[in-house]
Amino acid sequence: MTRIEDVSAHYVAEKRRLNASWAAIARMTGCSETALRQRFAPSGDLRPAVGEARLMSPRLKAEKAMRAAGVSQASAVILARLWHANGARVTGVELTRGLDGVATVGEQVGAARVEGRRLLQLEYPTGAYALTADSVTRISHLIQDWERRA
Incomplete structure (x- = not known):
C-alpha cells in the first residue's frame, strides 16, 4: 500500500480532470479512498x-x-x-x-x-x-x- 504522502496532488488533479472517481484513483495509487479525499478533496462546501x-x-x-x-x-x-x-x-x-x-x-x-x-x-x-x-x-x-x- 502506498503512503498518502507519496501521492502527488498534480497526479490526483489530473485524474479528477479526466473524470476518474475517488475509488478509481484509490485503486491506482494503493491508498484508501478516505485518505485521498481527506487530503485532496476541497473541504467544507x-x-x-x-x-x-x-x-x-x-x-x-x-x-x-x-x-x-x-x-x-x-x-x-x-x-x-x-x-x-x-x-x-x-x-x-x-x-x-x-x-x-x-x-x-x-x-x-x-x-x-x-x-x-x-x-x-x-x-x-x-x-x-x-x-x-x-x-x-x-x-x-x-x-x-x-x-x-x-
Whole structure:
C-alpha cells in the first residue's frame, strides 16, 4: 500500500480532470479512498461547483447528497454503493473496499446501515446487505433535491 504522502496532488488533479472517481484513483495509487479525499478533496462546501454535478458519476452524486444530509463520509460511501447496486445484494468486502478504519467489515456496514436508518429513514431487507426499493427511490430523490440546490 502506498503512503498518502507519496501521492502527488498534480497526479490526483489530473485524474479528477479526466473524470476518474475517488475509488478509481484509490485503486491506482494503493491508498484508501478516505485518505485521498481527506487530503485532496476541497473541504467544507458539499454542494457541487457550477457544472460539476453534471460531470459526476451517479454513485458520487449519491455520496455527495448524503454527505450534505449529514451522513458521515464512510457511511455515505457504503450507502452510495448499496444504492448503486439498485437493490441487489452486495458483499461487505465490496461495500468497504478502500475505506480506512479499524472496525471490521460487519461493524462498518452495520454503522452505515444504522446511520442511514436514523438520518435518511432507509430500510433494508432482513439479513442482507441491500436496500429496499423504497430506500433506493428515497436516495434517488435526495440526489435530485441536492442537484437542484446546486
